[in-house]
Amino acid sequence: MATSDICADCAVRDQALCGSLDNDELTALNMLSRRQLVAPGETITWAGDDHVICANLLSGMLKLVASTADGREQIVGLLYPADFVGQPYPGRSSFTITALTEAELCIFPREPFTRVLEDHAHMERLLLRRTMEALDEARSRMLTLARKSAQEKVAGFLLDMAARAGASACRATPAGPLTFDLPLTRGQIADVLGLTIETVSRQMTRLKAAGVIALPGTRAITITNREALEARAEAA
Amino acid sequence: MATSDICADCAVRDQALCGSLDNDELTALNMLSRRQLVAPGETITWAGDDHVICANLLSGMLKLVASTADGREQIVGLLYPADFVGQPYPGRSSFTITALTEAELCIFPREPFTRVLEDHAHMERLLLRRTMEALDEARSRMLTLARKSAQEKVAGFLLDMAARAGASACRATPAGPLTFDLPLTRGQIADVLGLTIETVSRQMTRLKAAGVIALPGTRAITITNREALEARAEAA
């Protein structure tokens, strides 16, 4: 109650699961929700916690982290605005969800949200479809993690981020160099790719030395030769 | 209809998605289905194909394989009886699905199956839940593939297979040694774990030398010291 803004000014109104609801349904759902701001580095749920929340990510980025008993970590998923966060069914969470940037969530308590889901087949269907896409992506990443070289991993990652950057990216000519900011630190990239910070850094340097990319700032990337980068993403 | 047996004698009647349907609904679905036997090594769908089928696996095991352009392969999923196979939505498949053993499928053409799914919220919900479980499992495997040592991977895999073997396993006393057959060759285990055949073989030998397991036959495994095996699955 306290704070919920109305869905009408929701930044992800059409892309999120709610996009499948009409205005009346939305009003009902809105009654359940509360918005929450999280700071970078802040954890939303811990591995082992009961599933208690479902949410839509309104802005910012989250990471899903799996870790071993002795502290090794792997980022198993990245969440972007409009992505669904959490699990609608009871159980214990296997992963820790942490904000990578400042982020804003539209949070629903799990049980009432699940009931809404059950009453709206369209929304459930959309969630099924998205879950299947996430599964496909996770499986593709298994191939990357298990079988690709550090060079291929980094090159492929940069291409992925370039595709994501889309609008915010800056490109002189359609085929020309493409510049954008990486939303992750080297350490986080390493956690995504199953490498170490040093290896990520060395591969970046190597790509720079080969004239495939430029590093105008510590966080910025320019792809100067996309074809060469694609070639390196495919072959060791 | 050519061959379809009736669902009443279906081996996976209650565990498969169809378990959520009543007898009348089942009859309707049965009209769509055809049973198909596949030989070990036979491929059901290739990466890049359009999604054309949905199916329930009745018996046997299938593998989902992702591969790179130059032929490196990774098994990204194993399918067991009662598992759902395929994708209900249009699109191109990212993975190749191949039989590991002789297997029997109950196949539905995608489009009519999707319509049945849409008309039966229970079934759709069950599929959503299973897809989420598969996603969780895939993400857990990402941690294994990216961060665990060969020793941890093999030990963890043997424990997984022991859990799967369940009924068919042979155990003298509840806490005593447990013997079962691995359903995979060393090469397939390597494909699952992101290792090479040789490394899998060496780790098996090492576990045997340590007295943690015994290898009574080339395919058989005895876990002689479960705690020691669990310890090796957790720490390098």
Next chain:
DNA sequence: CGACTACTTGAGAACGCTCAATCCTCGTGG
């Protein structure tokens, strides 16, 4: 009995990791 396939074992090389030092950037405070 011979061919085939799966599995094991060995030697050497390579890729990525560990440990450690240095550098860069940026924000803060003297």
Next chain:
DNA sequence: CCACGAGGATTGAGCGTTCTCAAGTAGTCG
């Protein structure tokens, strides 16, 4: 305005795990 500190990034040297290549063994089926 500049010195300082902190966190991130880079670079280097050396090592270790796993891979590659290559024999050799075992079990199976004709």
